[in-house]
Amino acid sequence: MTSRRQFWIILFFSLAIPSLISHALVGWLGVHGGGKVTNSVSKTGTQFQGVPILFAGSSMIGVALDKEEVAQEFGRPIYGVAAASGSPAENEILTAEVTNANVLVIGVSEYELDEEFISDFRADIVPIAQTIHDLAHSDEGWPYIKRCLSRYPLYYLRKIFPTAGCSEGVMVGLRAKFLQLLHPESGRRNENLPTLNTVSTDRICDWPAARLLRNLSALHSECQDSHNFNGPKHLAFKRLIQRARQQGKVVVLVLPVSPAYENRLLTETDKQAFEKSLRDIAAFSPETKWIRLDQLPEFHDGTHFSDLVHLNNLGRPVATKAFCARMKNILEEQ
Amino acid sequence: MIFTSFEFVIFFLLVWAIRGRFSNFGAEKWFLLVASYLFYMSWSPAYVLLIFGTSLMDFAVGRMLGQIEAPGKRKALLSISLALNLGLLCYFKYTNFLAANLSVIFGFFGLHVAPRYYSIILPVGISFFTFQSMSYTIDVYRRKLEPCRNVRDFLLFVAFFPQLEAGPIVRASYFLPQLRQRMRATLPEIESGLAQCALGAVKKMAISDQISPHVDLIFADPGKFDGLTLWLGALGYAIQIYCDFSGYTDMAIGCARILGYTFVENFQMPYSSVNITEFWHRWHISLSTWLRDYLYIPLGGNRKGTARTYVNLMATMLLGGLWHGAGWNFIIWGALHGVGLVLHKVWRAFVPAKPGRNLLTESLSRVLTLGLVIGGWIFFRARTFGEASIYLERMLSLAGSGTRLLSPQIVAAVALVFLIHLLVPKDYNWAVDVPGRTVPARIVAYSGLVGALVLFAATEGAPFIYFQF
Numbered sequence: 001m002t003s004r005r006q007f008w009i010i011l012f013f014s015l016a017i018p019s020l021i022s023h024a025l026v027g028w029l030g031v032h033g034g035g036k037v038t039n040s041v042s043k044t045g046t047q048f049q050g051v052p053i054l055f056a057g058s059s060m061i062g063v064a065l066d067k068e069e070v071a072q073e074f075g076r077p078i079y080g081v082a083a084a085s086g087s088p089a090e091n092e093i094l095t096a097e098v099t100n101a102n103v104l105v106i107g108v109s110e111y112e113l114d115e116e117f118i119s120d121f122r123a124d125i126v127p128i129a130q131t132i133h134d135l136a137h138s139d140e141g142w143p144y145i146k147r148c149l150s151r152y153p154l155y156y157l158r159k160i161f162p163t164a165g166c167s168e169g170v171m172v173g174l175r176a177k178f179l180q181l182l183h184p185e186s187g188r189r190n191e192n193l194p195t196l197n198t199v200s201t202d203r204i205c206d207w208p209a210a211r212l213l214r215n216l217s218a219l220h221s222e223c224q225d226s227h228n229f230n231g232p233k234h235l236a237f238k239r240l241i242q243r244a245r246q247q248g249k250v251v252v253l254v255l256p257v258s259p260a261y262e263n264r265l266l267t268e269t270d271k272q273a274f275e276k277s278l279r280d281i282a283a284f285s286p287e288t289k290w291i292r293l294d295q296l297p298e299f300h301d302g303t304h305f306s307d308l309v310h311l312n313n314l315g316r317p318v319a320t321k322a323f324c325a326r327m328k329n330i331l332e333e334q
Numbered sequence: 335m336i337f338t339s340f341e342f343v344i345f346f347l348l349v350w351a352i353r354g355r356f357s358n359f360g361a362e363k364w365f366l367l368v369a370s371y372l373f374y375m376s377w378s379p380a381y382v383l384l385i386f387g388t389s390l391m392d393f394a395v396g397r398m399l400g401q402i403e404a405p406g407k408r409k410a411l412l413s414i415s416l417a418l419n420l421g422l423l424c425y426f427k428y429t430n431f432l433a434a435n436l437s438v439i440f441g442f443f444g445l446h447v448a449p450r451y452y453s454i455i456l457p458v459g460i461s462f463f464t465f466q467s468m469s470y471t472i473d474v475y476r477r478k479l480e481p482c483r484n485v486r487d488f489l490l491f492v493a494f495f496p497q498l499e500a501g502p503i504v505r506a507s508y509f510l511p512q513l514r515q516r517m518r519a520t521l522p523e524i525e526s527g528l529a530q531c532a533l534g535a536v537k538k539m540a541i542s543d544q545i546s547p548h549v550d551l552i553f554a555d556p557g558k559f560d561g562l563t564l565w566l567g568a569l570g571y572a573i574q575i576y577c578d579f580s581g582y583t584d585m586a587i588g589c590a591r592i593l594g595y596t597f598v599e600n601f602q603m604p605y606s607s608v609n610i611t612e613f614w615h616r617w618h619i620s621l622s623t624w625l626r627d628y629l630y631i632p633l634g635g636n637r638k639g640t641a642r643t644y645v646n647l648m649a650t651m652l653l654g655g656l657w658h659g660a661g662w663n664f665i666i667w668g669a670l671h672g673v674g675l676v677l678h679k680v681w682r683a684f685v686p687a688k689p690g691r692n693l694l695t696e697s698l699s700r701v702l703t704l705g706l707v708i709g710g711w712i713f714f715r716a717r718t719f720g721e722a723s724i725y726l727e728r729m730l731s732l733a734g735s736g737t738r739l740l741s742p743q744i745v746a747a748v749a750l751v752f753l754i755h756l757l758v759p760k761d762y763n764w765a766v767d768v769p770g771r772t773v774p775a776r777i778v779a780y781s782g783l784v785g786a787l788v789l790f791a792a793t794e795g796a797p798f799i800y801f802q803f
Contacts, residue, residue, distance in 0.1 A: 006773060007521045014780035022788050120793075146341065153340045154793075161788035167544065170789050210739040213551055221796075275459040319744070 015106070019160050026162040041098055042080040045071020047299060051248075052077040056095050056240075057107025058086040058119075060255050063199050063310045064293070064319045072325045074331065085119040087112045088237035089134070093125050095240065102248030103331070106240065109294065109295035110274050111309045115140070116223035118148055120165065120334025123155030134232035143224075148232070157226050168218070181263035204258050205302030215308055216264055227270040241285045249332060251289045252281065253323065256299035256315075261308040288327040291326045293319050335376040336798060337531075338539055345373065346589060349495075351368055353593070359516050361626040363486055366593075367493070373495040374458075382456040384422070389492040391418055392467045393485050396474045400481035408475060415471040419464040426456050431660035437513040458801055459499040465624055467492050470506040472628055479507050487513045497590040500582055500800040502600040502620035509595070516592030522769055525776075527591030532763035534584025537577035538798075539791035541747050545570050546578075546796040548741040553715055556725040561732035563739045564725060568708050568743035571715050573751045576605065578799045579618070588765065598762065606755040608699040610674035610706055616760075621657070625650050644679065648672040658714070663722055667714045673704045 015088060025031065043052075044067040053059055055077055079101055081094035091106060093208045122131070128149075135145050142193065157164045204212070244250045262271070296318070298304060304315030311319055335342045349369045356362035375382045395415040402408055424432075429452050437449035470491070473479040482488040484658070491509055519527065552559055552567030559567070580601035587597045604617035614622045628649040636643040648669070655668020709726065716722035768779050 003521045007525060010525070010773060010776050010780065013777045014784055017777070017781040018785040020790055021785055025789070028649050146339070164788045165791070165793040167540075167790045167792055171743075209737040213737065213739055214548070214741065217547045217551040221550075222793075 015160070022161040022163040025173075026171065027064075029170060029177065031163055031166050031169035031173055042067075042082075044068055044078040044080070046077050048075050048077050050076040051103075052079045052101045053103045053105060054095060054098050054101035055080045055082075055105045055107065056091040056266045057082055057253075057255075058112055058308055059084055060109055060112065060311075061107030061253065063106075064255055064316060065304075065323055066316055069320050070324060070327075074327070083121045083125055084120055085112075085117060086121070086125075087117075087119060087233045088240050089131075089233050090119055090122060090125045090250045092236045092240040092243075093127075093130075094211060095244065099247070101135075103251065104247070104249070105243040105251045105327075106237075106244075107251050107255055108237070109309065110257050110271070111261070112255075113229050113233055113237070113274065113277060114223065115144070115228040115233050116226055118151060120151075122148070123151040128152050130236075131232065134235045137235060137272050138231040140228075140231050144228075144231070150176065199313050199316050200306035202306040203303055203312060203314070204305045204307055212260060216260065219261075219265055219308065223265075227266060227273070229273045230280075234277055234280070237281055238284050241281065241288055245285060245287065249289065249330065250285065250287070251327065252278075252290060253291045254278065254294045255319075256294040256296065256311070258305040258307070259300060259302055265308075289330045291323060291330075293322055296322055336490050337374055337539040337582065337589070338535055341376075345369075346592075350592060355520075360486070362516075363490055364514065367486060367490045370490065370495040370498060374493065374498055377499075378455070384457055384460075385463055385493055385498075386489070388419060388422065388464065388467060389489050390485070391415065392471050392492075393482065393488040395471050396481040396488070397483075399471070399474045412471055412475045416468060419468050423460060423464050426454055426460055428656075428660045429454055433647040458539045462491055462501045462503055463498065465621075465657075466506075469503070469624060469628060473506060479510075482506070482510055494590075494595075496586040496593075496595075497597060500579070500586075500798060501618075502583055503541050503595055504597055508598065512595050519592055519594040523594070524592050526765050526769045527588040529768055529780060529783070530584045530588030530591065532588075532780065532787070533764060534581040534586075534588060535791070536783050536786045537581030537584065539581075540786045540789075541751070542574045542577040542581060543792035543796050544743045544790060545574050545747050546742055546792075547740070549574050549715075552739065553717075553721075553725070556716075556721060556728060558736055559728075560734060560738050561729055563737065564729040564733070566740065566744050566748075568712055568725075568729060569748045570741070572605070572704075572708050572711050573744075575711065575714075575799055576601070576751065577747075578796075582798050582800065583629045584765070591765075598795045603755050603758065603760045603762070605704065605707070605752065606700070606760050607703050608696050609678050610671065610703055611678050613703055613707060614671070614675070621654070625654050629653060640683075644676045647679070651675065663713045663716055666719065666722075667710045668712065669704065670710045684707070693725065712733065723796055 049073060053070075053074065055065070055067070055078060059082065062080065062082055067080065071078045077096055081098065083090040084093065086094075088106065088108070095104065119125075131148060131152075135148060136176075154165050163170050190322065207215075241250050241252075266274075278290075282290065293299070298318050299311075299315065304311055304318060306312035306315075335347060349366070353362055353365055353369075356365060371382050371386070374385060392415050395411050398411050399408055402411065433452070434449045437447050440447040470479070470482075470488075473610070474481050482491070487510060490513060491504075491506060494504075494509075497504055549567055549570040552563060553571070556564055556567075583600040587599065590597050598620065600618060600620050602616040602619065606615055607613040607616055630646055633646040633649060634642055635646060638646075649672075651668045651672030652665055655664045655666070655671070658664045658667070712725050712729075713719070713722045716725055727733075768776060771779070
């Protein structure tokens with residue numbers, strides 16, 4: 001065999017074998033690989049007639065609200081679009097698929113609106129031209145621009161290696177499998193990545209200190225210890241509201257984050273910057289309605305959260321009840 | 335631009351592809367030089383003038399040293415080169431450190447002088463390219479090297495992008511002859527280069543970047559964690575810095591090899607050393623040999639008696655520590671290693687090495703050496719001397735109070751790296767050996783590396799540690 005042929009054979013198999021393993025592990029470990037986490041619009045309460053209410057957000061809104069209960073309360077179908085770690089940047093694209101809803105509820109929070117947290121699925125959903133446009137029209141520095149744009153080659157790399165950039169999911173999945181082997185009767189542990197709608201029974205206040213520190217450290221590392229609420233996501237938020245206003249009512253649902261997130265990840269300056277970004281949206285679109293679940297006193301302790309940002313089985317009914325009460329008033333307004 | 339980024343992959347592919355198109359050798363080298371400057375400008379456009387200016391000056395000094403015979407004038411020329419290079423290094427790196435310490439010294443004499451802080455941005459790689467350039471002028475002065483006649487070749491020697499930002503510190507006597515020949519990598523060399531790049535990427539992205547957040551967490555507040563966690567943190571940092579720096583160097587050497595150039599290895603299984611002297615033959619080899627040839631030996635080396643040898647060793651290691659950073663913790667790190675080297679020499683003077691291998695004494699030596707190295711890393715990593723002291727005190731006393739954070743990533747990384755150091759022969763060069771194996775063996779080896787990357791590489795990478803030096 002010539003050395004050239006040898007070289008190409010070795011190169012081919014050195015890439016093909018890991019690719020096969022990567023594809024196999026995505027399914028076996030349940031890792032969020034490439035592609036939208038949801039490819040379709042979720043529909044709840046389809047037994048009801050009437051114009052649907054559309055919910056847009058990330059797993060945070062999916063976990064926070066019991067959509068069956070909301071559908072029952074208002075006698076209307078509830079449609080949902082979501083992306084893991086999604087923000088208005090992704091929601092702007094996803095909501096364009098739904099044209100028959102006359103109320104849009106956008107779930108946002110200090111996590112989702114933080115520009116420094118870039119969704120793994122950004123490149124799957126938001127066209128690169130849109131991202132470049134928004135980066136050009138915001139004041140982001142070159143390091144952030146590189147971080148954001150690097151999601152796009154990663155998207156293509158994931159066609160060959162779906163686990164690329166998903167090391168946390170791989171390690172959590174391997175750990176769950178290993179624990180299953182040791183204790184087959186216990187089932188899958190709760191310390192795993194949440195799916196879009198699954199509500200957990202964990203309570204962050206019960207976490208050992210080490211686990212909390214590890215999770216906080218992972219977020220610190222992900223956002224590179226900085227927070228910003230005025231960038232591409234903010235621009236997309238405005239466009240999303242502007243378009244949705246043409247179809248009907250827009251409700252911004254501000255979701256709570258855990259006290260640990262609030263107090264140990266964000267400074268006072270960061271929190272003020274978040275509030276400023278919300279005020280900017282309110283000034284941009286005065287007709288938009290606001291539901292501030294983050295200001296409910298029940299969410300100021302850790303019992304209602306399963307992790308740093310998601311509500312648990314105790315928090316969900318509180319959030320759903322409060323949401324329905326406020327939403328009723330909004331829908332009754334002409 | 336860091337080696338593990340998409341933009342570097344695109345940049346490197348473009349350089350490799352375009353460079354092969356030049357029929358004119360001179361034009362090809364100009365292209366490599368421009369590419370290298372563009373690479374540096376991706377960090378800071380303005381500072382490329384710094385590297386250009388110092389290189390030009392050292393080239394001129396070299397040419398003049400080749401023409402002038404008078405010893406006084408030759409010494410003056412060398413002094414100009416050293417003064418400029420060291421002056422720039424001192425200005426960018428040590429101004430604030432000197433200002434703060436001068437304030438303390440004045441305070442001892444009852445003079446209250448408020449410390450001033452100057453906003454000076456450290457140019458990436460300044461510690462490396464100044465040392466590289468100085469080695470050239472010193473070698474020309476000593477008549478060990480003929481002056482370089484081509485300014486483009488010299489500029490490229492200093493600025494060649496694979497080694498520009500964090501070494502290895504390449505000697506002119508080694509690299510300039512390569513630049514004079516038209517180097518093209520053969521397919522086996524390209525395979526070897528790719529293999530070494532992949533190995534470096536695994537060390538950096540799948541090991542160092544994975545454990546970095548956990549290590550940072552522990553070192554950020556050592557008083558919060560118990561003794562076992564602190565031990566894990568210290569071991570974790572030892573692995574992190576090794577994988578980060580040797581991973582970077584592997585990628586630098588691999589990239590150079592793909593382009594047809596050979597660099598000397600910079601790390602050789604340092605944690606398998608049986609004594610501290612051996613450690614410095616295996617850790618950051620290009621720096622330790624530079625310090626040996628341009629500091630330790632000119633100071634007298636071991637030729638001026640035992641006491642002077644020890645003084646020379648200490649001075650070399652103290653300055654070596656200071657080279658890493660402007661801080662007392664780096665000086666203390668250097669001092670620890672200096673004391674270790676001196677003690678090893680004293681030991682050898684009283685207890686000569688015996689032929690044959692004694693597993694017990696060798697194991698004990700390894701443990702002692704690792705202990706010294708890891709203890710030194712605590713000072714190297716801690717932000718202040720106070721924090722390092724707290725860390726060491728709680729670690730050595732196995733403090734029971736505090737949070738226990740047993741990071742599985744750190745445990746796995748420590749186990750993997752130390753196991754490799756234990757089982758693999760010390761002088762084994764993976765990137766040279768594996769390409770010589772059978773096709774199935776190579777496929778298994780390379781698939782393993784690519785697999786490790788796609789499964790375990792951290793998405794958000796930490797900056798290379800040695801970029802701060």
